[in-house]
Amino acid sequence: MDILKGACVFGQSGGPTSVINASFYGAAKAALADPRITAVYGAAHGIKGMLDGGLYDISAEDPGELELLPNTPSSALGSCRYKLADPDKDDTDHRRLLELFKKYDIRYFFYNGGNDSMDTCEKVSRFMSRSGWECRVIGIPKTIDNDLGGTDHCPGFGSAARYIATSCMEIALDASVYDYGQVTIVEIMGRHAGWLTAAAALASHFGSGPDLIYLPEKDFDLDAFLDRVSGLVNDKDSAFIAVSEGIHDSSGTFISEYASGNGGKDAFGHTQLGGLAAFLASKVKERTGAKTRGIELSLLQRCGAHLASRTDIDEAIMAGRAAVEAALNGESGKMVAFRRVQKNLEYACLTSLVPLSEAANVEKKVPEEWILPDGSGVTQELIDYILPLIQGENGRVQQLGLPRFAKLSKTLAKK
Amino acid sequence: MDILKGACVFGQSGGPTSVINASFYGAAKAALADPRITAVYGAAHGIKGMLDGGLYDISAEDPGELELLPNTPSSALGSCRYKLADPDKDDTDHRRLLELFKKYDIRYFFYNGGNDSMDTCEKVSRFMSRSGWECRVIGIPKTIDNDLGGTDHCPGFGSAARYIATSCMEIALDASVYDYGQVTIVEIMGRHAGWLTAAAALASHFGSGPDLIYLPEKDFDLDAFLDRVSGLVNDKDSAFIAVSEGIHDSSGTFISEYASGNGGKDAFGHTQLGGLAAFLASKVKERTGAKTRGIELSLLQRCGAHLASRTDIDEAIMAGRAAVEAALNGESGKMVAFRRVQKNLEYACLTSLVPLSEAANVEKKVPEEWILPDGSGVTQELIDYILPLIQGENGRVQQLGLPRFAKLSKTLAKK
Numbered sequence: 001m002d003i004l005k006g007a008c009v010f011g012q013s014g015g016p017t018s019v020i021n022a023s024f025y026g027a028a029k030a031a032l033a034d035p036r037i038t039a040v041y042g043a044a045h046g047i048k049g050m051l052d053g054g055l056y057d058i059s060a061e062d063p064g065e066l067e068l069l070p071n072t073p074s075s076a077l078g079s080c081r082y083k084l085a086d087p088d089k090d091d092t093d094h095r096r097l098l099e100l101f102k103k104y105d106i107r108y109f110f111y112n113g114g115n116d117s118m119d120t121c122e123k124v125s126r127f128m129s130r131s132g133w134e135c136r137v138i139g140i141p142k143t144i145d146n147d148l149g150g151t152d153h154c155p156g157f158g159s160a161a162r163y164i165a166t167s168c169m170e171i172a173l174d175a176s177v178y179d180y181g182q183v184t185i186v187e188i189m190g191r192h193a194g195w196l197t198a199a200a201a202l203a204s205h206f207g208s209g210p211d212l213i214y215l216p217e218k219d220f221d222l223d224a225f226l227d228r229v230s231g232l233v234n235d236k237d238s239a240f241i242a243v244s245e246g247i248h249d250s251s252g253t254f255i256s257e258y259a260s261g262n263g264g265k266d267a268f269g270h271t272q273l274g275g276l277a278a279f280l281a282s283k284v285k286e287r288t289g290a291k292t293r294g295i296e297l298s299l300l301q302r303c304g305a306h307l308a309s310r311t312d313i314d315e316a317i318m319a320g321r322a323a324v325e326a327a328l329n330g331e332s333g334k335m336v337a338f339r340r341v342q343k344n345l346e347y348a349c350l351t352s353l354v355p356l357s358e359a360a361n362v363e364k365k366v367p368e369e370w371i372l373p374d375g376s377g378v379t380q381e382l383i384d385y386i387l388p389l390i391q392g393e394n395g396r397v398q399q400l401g402l403p404r405f406a407k408l409s410k411t412l413a414k415k
Numbered sequence: 416m417d418i419l420k421g422a423c424v425f426g427q428s429g430g431p432t433s434v435i436n437a438s439f440y441g442a443a444k445a446a447l448a449d450p451r452i453t454a455v456y457g458a459a460h461g462i463k464g465m466l467d468g469g470l471y472d473i474s475a476e477d478p479g480e481l482e483l484l485p486n487t488p489s490s491a492l493g494s495c496r497y498k499l500a501d502p503d504k505d506d507t508d509h510r511r512l513l514e515l516f517k518k519y520d521i522r523y524f525f526y527n528g529g530n531d532s533m534d535t536c537e538k539v540s541r542f543m544s545r546s547g548w549e550c551r552v553i554g555i556p557k558t559i560d561n562d563l564g565g566t567d568h569c570p571g572f573g574s575a576a577r578y579i580a581t582s583c584m585e586i587a588l589d590a591s592v593y594d595y596g597q598v599t600i601v602e603i604m605g606r607h608a609g610w611l612t613a614a615a616a617l618a619s620h621f622g623s624g625p626d627l628i629y630l631p632e633k634d635f636d637l638d639a640f641l642d643r644v645s646g647l648v649n650d651k652d653s654a655f656i657a658v659s660e661g662i663h664d665s666s667g668t669f670i671s672e673y674a675s676g677n678g679g680k681d682a683f684g685h686t687q688l689g690g691l692a693a694f695l696a697s698k699v700k701e702r703t704g705a706k707t708r709g710i711e712l713s714l715l716q717r718c719g720a721h722l723a724s725r726t727d728i729d730e731a732i733m734a735g736r737a738a739v740e741a742a743l744n745g746e747s748g749k750m751v752a753f754r755r756v757q758k759n760l761e762y763a764c765l766t767s768l769v770p771l772s773e774a775a776n777v778e779k780k781v782p783e784e785w786i787l788p789d790g791s792g793v794t795q796e797l798i799d800y801i802l803p804l805i806q807g808e809n810g811r812v813q814q815l816g817l818p819r820f821a822k823l824s825k826t827l828a829k830k
Contacts, residue, residue, distance in 0.1 A: 016592050045594040074588035081593070162816055166721055169818055173489035174718035177431050178496070179460040184714075206817050275693065298710045299599075303589035306581055306722065309816060390816040401577055401724060401805040402621050403584055 002330070004134060005036050006107025009055065010320075011043030012075035012142075013082075013113035013120065017156030018163075018305040019316035020142050021406065022070040023112050024077065026320025027140065028058050029066075036328060037108060041413050047111070047120055048080035051096055055104065060411035068406035070313050071396040073305035076408055084120045087127040094127040101128070103415055107135050108327050112320070114143035114154075118335055118360035125333040125356060136327040139335035139356050140319050144302045146195035149362025150354035151337035155319050156302070158312030158389030161199035163304040164188060164297060165390065168203035168210060171295065172240050176208075181290030182238045183229060187277035188297055191246040192216055194366045196301065199386055200242035201378045211239050216246035217366050218375035220255055225280075226287045228376065233288045245276055255280070306403060310392025315349055322351040335359040340388075347388035417745070419549060420451050421522025424470065425735075426458030427490035427557075428497075428528035428535065432571030433578075433720040434731035435557045436491045436821065438527050440484040441735025442555065443473050451743060452523065456828050462526070462535055463495035466511055470519065475826035483821035485728050486811040488720035491823055499535045502542040509542040516543070518830055522550050523742050527735070529558035529569075533750055533775035540748040540771060551742040554750035554771050555734050559717045561610035564777025565769035566752035570734050571717070573727030573804030576614035578719040579603060579712060580805065583618035583625060586710065587655050591623075596705030597653045598644060602692035603712055606661040607631055609781045611716065614801055615657035616793045626654050631661035632781050633790035635670055640695075641702045643791065648703045660691055670695070721818060725807025730764050737766040750774040755803075762803035 008031050012020055024042070031040045044054030056077065058066075069076060087094045100106070109128075111121040118139045125137035141148050146157035168186065175184035188197040194215025203209025211232055214220055220243075232239035248254045259279030277294030285292045315338065322336045334353040341348040370382040397404045423446050427435055439457070446455045459469030471492065473481075484491060502509045515521070524543075526536040533554045540552035556563050561572035583601065590599035603612040609630025618624025626647055629635055635658075647654035663669045674694030692709030700707045730753065737751045749768040756763040785797040812819045 016589055049594065072588070073585050075592050078594060079592045165817055167715055167719070169820065170488050170718040170720060171714055173487070173820065174431055174714050177490050177494045179463065179493060202817060206815060207820055278690065293714070295713045295715075296711065299586055299589050299708070300582055300710075300715075303585040304582070305585060387815060392816065400621060400802060401807070402580055402617060405584065405588065405622055 003036060004107050004136065005038060006105045007039035007041060008037050008108030008110065009041040009043055009050070009106050010110045011046045011050065011112065012077050012079050013046040013111060013117035014079060014143070015302060016074040016079055017142055017144050017302050018073045018159040018308040019070070019155050019313050020112055021072045021076045022313045022316035023140050023142060023155055023320035025066060025069040026317035027110050027324050030321045030324035032059060034324070034328060038105065041104065041106070042077040044410070045078035046080035046082065047084060048082040049078060050100060051093055053100060055413040057411050057413040061408055065406045065408060068397060068404065070317060071305055071308065071394060071403070072405040073303040076406060083116065084123050087123055091127060094123070097124065098128065098131055098133055101133055101135060104413065109135060109137045110140060110323050110327070112140040112142050114145065114148060115360055115363065118148070118356050122333070122356035122360055136330070136332040138323040138327045138331065139359065140323045141335060141337065141359065144196060145190055145193050147193035147364045148359050149364050150335065150358045152340040153338055153389060155312060155316035157195060159305070159308035160196055160301050161202070161386050162309045162390035163301050163307045164196060164199040165202035166307055167297065168200045168242065169207045172203060172208035175240055175293070176238045180237065181233045181288065183233060183241070183281065183284045183288065183290045183292045184295065185241045185243060185277045185280045185284070185292070186210070186295045186297060187243055187245055189301055190216065190244045192363055192365065194244050197242055197244040198366060198378045198382050201383055202386060202390070205383050209240065210242040212241045212376045213378060214241070214243045214247050214375060215366055215371060216244045216248060217368070217371055219250040220247040220375070221249065222255065222283065226283060229284050230288050233290050243276065243280065306396060308394040309390045310394055311389055313394055318351060326353055342388060345388065418451060419522050419551065420453060421520045422454035422456060423452050423523030423525065424456040424458055424465070424521050425525045426461045426465065426527065427492050427494050428461040428526060428532035429494060429558070430717060431489040431494055432557055432559050432717050433488045433574040433723040434485070434570050434728050435527055436487045437485040437728045437731035438555050438557060438570055438735035439491060440481060441732035442525050442739050443481065445736045445739035447474060449739070449743060453520065456519065457492040459825070460493035461495035461497065462499060463497035464493060465515060466508055468515065470828040472826050472828040476823055480821045480823060483812060483819065485732060486720055486723065486809060486818070487820040488718040491821060498531065499538050502538055506542060509538070512539065513543065513546055513548055516548055516550060519828065524550060524552045525555060525738050525742070527555040527557050529560065529563060530775055530778065533563070533771050537748070537771035537775055551745070551747040553738040553742045553746065554774065555738045556750060556752065556774065559611060560605055560608050562608035562779045563774050564779050565750065565773045567755040568753055568804060570727060570731035572610060574720070574723035575611055575716050576617070576801050577724045577805035578716050578722045579611060579614040580617035581722055582712060583615045583657065584622045587618060587623035590655055590708070591653045595652065596648045596703065598648060598656070598696065598699045598703065598705045598707045599710065600656045600658060600692045600695045600699070600707070601625070601710045601712060602658055602660055604716055605631060605659045607778055607780065609659050612657055612659040613781060613793045613797050616798055617801060617805070620798050624655065625657040627656045627791045628793060629658045629662050629790060630781055630786060631659045631663060632783070633786055634665040635662040635790070636664065637670065637698065641698060644699050645703050648705050658691065658695065720809070721811060723809040724805045725809055726804055728809055733766060741768055757803060760803065
């Protein structure tokens with residue numbers, strides 16, 4: 001294999017997670033240590049910032065601050081949601097990137113994100129290869145949604161799952177404290193895949209949690225739902241329900257669209273922001289007369305790094321490191337993937353590589369057989385799948401009772 | 416002082432917190448160990464449950480489960496929101512209670528709650544004293560709102576403050592991750608007192624947090640607010656704002672009432688649930704065009720025991736124990752209060768006793784001089800006041816990566 005010397009760039013893309021900076025850390029440490037890599041750059045706001053020439057010099061960062069990255073949520077370099085055109089149709093951006101790659105002698109490109117980011121990665125890889133600029137491109141998975149193809153699970157999911165399960169256990173105790181009917185509805189992220197919502201089942205399984213759990217993989221019937229909740233209120237004075245933000249009826253209409261009514265506008269003509277939990281709560285109140293409360297876990301489920309799992313952090317670091325190692329070994333156009341070796345709670349996670357195209361174009365959903373036939377919960381298999389991913393204390397650094405997150409200098413690369 | 420032998424009852428009332436069970440633990444341990452106390456009962460759902468004869472026998476509980484109480488959020492005995500009548504006007508409930516007290520030989524009554532609960536406590540004390548049933552009544556403070564009179568601060572506040580500050584630090588990183596205008600508005604509990612919302616200032620002070628913080632102690636001007644946010648979006652592409660649920664205009668109308676429009680009903684004629692953050696977010700979007708997000712911390716700020724502060728837990732235990740000790744020493748009609756001894760971060764908390772009437776009828780607000788003149792933030796004094804209360808790790812017990820909360824058998828008392 002040829003030795004390829006040159007600079008590398010690492011970019012973060014899409015919605016941040018509690019551990020995307022752990023992958024950055026893993027990749028940066030490996031890259032900074034290897035003599036074949038002549039400079040380590042961070043993309044300011046992913047591919048979008050790169051198009052504007054935004055590169056940070058990671059070697060200029062205080063090593064002590066870099067050590068704090070694995071426990072720092074969100075994307076320390078900044079993120080973007082930018083759709084790169086297909087180079088076969090419009091290569092304007094790609095030519096711009098090639099200029100930048102040449103200017104900084106970038107021979108290694110690492111991009112950390114979800115489906116869209118792997119799509120970006122694949123396009124960059126294709127264009128560089130065709131243009132004759134020798135450059136190795138490796139994708140690093142990341143998404144709390146856990147819906148990337150080609151990998152057993154995704155960095156970011158385990159920590160979000162632990163946040164959701166822990167919060168649901170706490171809410172379950174709070175929400176059943178009075179001696180009159182109370183219904184609590186928690187709305188969890190996941191537009192098309194129900195992995196995160198399924199994590200609420202861990203709360204029910206190991207302590208106290210939702211009575212009913214609805215994923216977007218099955219059609220949601222509002223009337224049947226109201227009957228079910230009504231029954232629970234009659235039986236035990238309270239009900240706790242977890243719903244995915246993406247639940248929809250049999251015609252494919254999101255239930256959140258019922259909430260926002262006419263074209264997603266509220267009574268003031270403003271665009272409605274979420275509101276599924278509040279909508280279902282109001283419907284339940286109308287039907288049962290019970291006191292209701294809708295709760296959106298909102299951003300906290302993806303940035304609540306204080307509950308990140310050690311397993312997730314370690315695997316995110318491993319994914320970053322594996323990307324650098326793979327590229328140094330001559331690989332390109334691939335994404336790092338996880339393979340699971342599990343026998344009960346004996347669990348191990350190994351990395352492998354899958355073609356970028358395989359990861360980019362698959363939206364991995366919860367298998368039908370892991371969802372209860374009536375769609376109101378999940379099976380033991382799904383609990384067993386998630387459980388190893390939420391293990392281990394994160395060992396976060398604190399100062400005066402509060403998190404001490406990494407503060408990067410973000411020194412712009414010279415050229 | 417006379418030795419008074421007899422049973423004791425401990426009740427939990429009002430909205431639960433992360434540490435109200437720590438006070439129960441402190442009181443129960445002290446009571447179970449003292450030979451003058453012949454039986455230790457827990458009130459099922461506070462005074463309301465007692466009226467129905469609901470008493471649990473705490474000596475029947477597994478001691479190992481009792482040890483888990485300090486880290487178990489919510490009210491393990493159940494809570495209530497029941498307004499006891501003034502015994503001078505209607506003593507029906509009081510005579511019922513007296514019967515129960517006689518039946519179980521209850522000579523010690525401990526009631527753990529906020530303003531309304533101290534009012535209940537005072538009425539019970541007054542009636543028992545007048546009826547000639549020798550019984551010592553001590554209130555134990557509890558409220559995340561921190562608005563009880565006669566005490567430096569309240570158990571429950573420190574843990575909620577730590578949850579809010581930590582969450583705001585995490586949200587601040589997540590909410591500024593893209594390179595376009597983003598405005599995030601977090602709604603925090605506290606209808607009349609802004610202590611909890613002020614805790615968001617710790618995030619800004621020690622890392623990353625809200626740019627603007629609005630408490631209910633000052634009138635809120637929507638137009639001035641929109642100008643301010645608009646300026647921030649122009650200057651730095653993002654803005655992060657913390658608001659108390661109780662902010663109101665100069666006429667006293669809650670801003671959340673603007674949100675719910677006609678009489679608190681939404682477009683469907685349903686009563687609106689909260690929605691202040693979403694309302695302000697939609698107004699900001701209209702004005703600035705920025706991407707906006709409204710987040711309600713909702714129940715998690717009061718039940719997020721995984722972030723409880725050791726200081727708060729220890730003080731809550733101390734308050735419970737001090738109540739039992741005071742009663743055994745002959746005190747009655749009083750509430751346990753905290754006195755602070757502080758010199759910079761050298762902080763100590765001592766207990767004292769204050770008349771129940773003093774605690775019940777005062778709603779302690781954030782002092783005017785601790786709020787910035789324009790109402791958009793708080794002073795260093797307020798940060799210094801809160802900081803010692805959020806210190807220390809809670810040492811929570813976990814099992815398989817999730818909290819292991821106390822499971823009480825709730826064995827009904829025999830008679």
